[in-house]
Amino acid sequence: xxxxxxxxxxxxxxxxxxxxxxxxxxxxxxxxxxxxxxxxxxxxxxxxxxxxxxxxxxxxxxxx
Amino acid sequence: xxxxxxxxxxxxxxxxxxxxxxxxxxxxxxxxxxxxxxxxxxxxxxxxxxxxxxxxxxxxxxxx
DNA sequence: TGATACTAGGGTAATTCGGGTA
DNA sequence: AGTGTCCGAATTACCCTAGTAT
Numbered sequence: 613x614x615x616x617x618x619x620x621x622x623x624x625x626x627x628x629x630x631x632x633x634x635x636x637x638x639x640x641x642x643x644x645x646x647x648x649x650x651x652x653x654x655x656x657x658x659x660x661x662x663x664x665x666x667x668x669x670x671x672x673x674x675x676x
Numbered sequence: 677x678x679x680x681x682x683x684x685x686x687x688x689x690x691x692x693x694x695x696x697x698x699x700x701x702x703x704x705x706x707x708x709x710x711x712x713x714x715x716x717x718x719x720x721x722x723x724x725x726x727x728x729x730x731x732x733x734x735x736x737x738x739x740x
Numbered sequence: 741t742g743a744t745a746c747t748a749g750g751g752t753a754a755t756t757c758g759g760g761t762a
Numbered sequence: 763a764g765t766g767t768c769c770g771a772a773t774t775a776c777c778c779t780a781g782t783a784t
């Protein structure tokens with residue numbers, strides 16, 4: 613029942629940027645350097661996996 | 677729409693949109709530009725082949 | 741037959757892309 | 763080395779009303 617009308621496993625560049633408090637362009641650079649492995653819309657825009665982003669967030673708070 | 681429990685070889689615009697984290701209208705644009713080849717219901721609504729959509733999803737996460 | 745959710749279509753904002761720069 | 767910003771072009775998101783799907 614309603615298996616995800618509001619939830620998505622993918623995040624937009626702006627959403628990732630808000631989580632890290634950086635500019636979306638910086639998120640793009642992380643992707644280009646291989647630190648993130650996003651998929652692409654058919655128009656070429658990046659979509660990031662929530663699971664991957666949250667894992668990196670957790671790791672970054674461990675080592676502080 | 678019961679998209680979580682019932683399997684179908686055809687996907688609605690909303691289902692495709694959720695997979696790519698885009699607006700359903702964007703999926704329509706992909707169809708109009710030839711990036712997707714949907715069927716049409718007798719009333720004119722588009723239905724997308726799951727096989728085609730999943731193939732494009734897989735390709736989008738490859739590195740190139 | 742009615743009720744509700746979704747889609748088509750068109751228009752107009754808002755994001756994102758890529759490159760270059762500070 | 764890592765970010766933030768400016769730019770133009772391209773892509774995507776949100777607004778509406780009428781018609782379709784279930």
